[in-house]
Amino acid sequence: MTGTNELHDLVAPYALDALEPLERARFEAHLDTCEACFEELIGFAATAARLGEAHAETPSTDLRDRILAQAASTPQERVLRTTMPPRWRRALPRLAVAAALLLGVAGVGGYVVEHQRVSEERDQNVAISRVLGAADAETSTKSFSNGGTVRLLTSREQDAAVVVARSLPSPGEGKVYQVWMVSKDVPTSQGTFTTSGTMLMKGVSSADALAVTVEPDGGSEHPTSDPVVTIPV
């Protein structure tokens, strides 16, 4: 794994989005504790954004209307709004942070804009950072045809895992995705999300698999449909 000294060298590649996913996650965990890297990143991120603005191209005339039409039918995220059960709701600030930490979840404008919240949630964030930074962290990913992914990062050492769902196809009107940790065929709910979400799972040493099902809004006590994704733990 990348040592701490080497992590300091990743500010520039990170600002250019030039890190592999796992290294990106590790660097973001490092950013949370390294003020020097964070300060440097502010300037690098602004510089990279300027590179992004160096060209302009005329879009199709109807692109604007398509965007506004899609926005009109897309609910806006309110910070901390959730359909998760209470114990997950309490953990949500941390989950929102983890979403930023991990792989730049689509919809999060990079780490820079999230960092203040990270600072405030530093303590709560430790568990997730530990999983991301664990030397034995393993990652597995399932992809959907629309480009959405469910990613599982597991650390045996920490006896914990982080699940990141990103840009999944809509589960349908009045439905949500529900995440289950399955131990000896017994599923335990880990929370719900609509198209993207992040959650920390503890006690994974006894788990056999992670499963995601489509359930009615609010989630179910037991799965009521076949999993759309299973990942062995």
Added chain:
Amino acid sequence: MAEPARLHVAGGAAEPADPSLLLQRVARGDDAALGQLYDLLGAAVLALARRIVRDPARAEEVTQEVFVQAWQTAARYDPSRGSARTWLMTLAHRRAVDVVRHDQAATDREDRYDWSSGPDHDVVSETVTIRLEQQQVRRCLDGLTPLQREAIELAYYQGHTYPEVAELLDANLATVKTRMRDGLIRLRDCMGVEA
């Protein structure tokens, strides 16, 4: 993108098109502000997406996703931590890079190295508006050493990871990281970005 906002904004037609204010209005559900943000930055987002994902139709999809994601997640924007332009362009770049890596993972990875004679500077031929700011960016890029410029362009405009850049340039990883860092510092200073 020089076209003025087409939607009337309640509260004053003279409202300045400051992306940070627009984004904060978007966060409150103001779709006219989303339209104005698009008028301001849509052409830049599209050009960036086009450079990275290449396919014009895919680039428009990415642009649409980026603005819809801005709509969805504008509440997360914190103006005390950098400009809304940076926020949006960071979002756009990350999305385009993720898309191109996802797409390319599904194809023969060797395909990506076909152009290895160097970055293609002519992909974006249809430049509409060259603002002073854009000219400045180009002038600053011209001020880099060739090696710094290559490393930064392969990563930022082509979506390569730094290990891929190292392979393409036949350089070791430490050298590539150093070139990227030195290049960004030089660009930052040239552009007058607050460090």
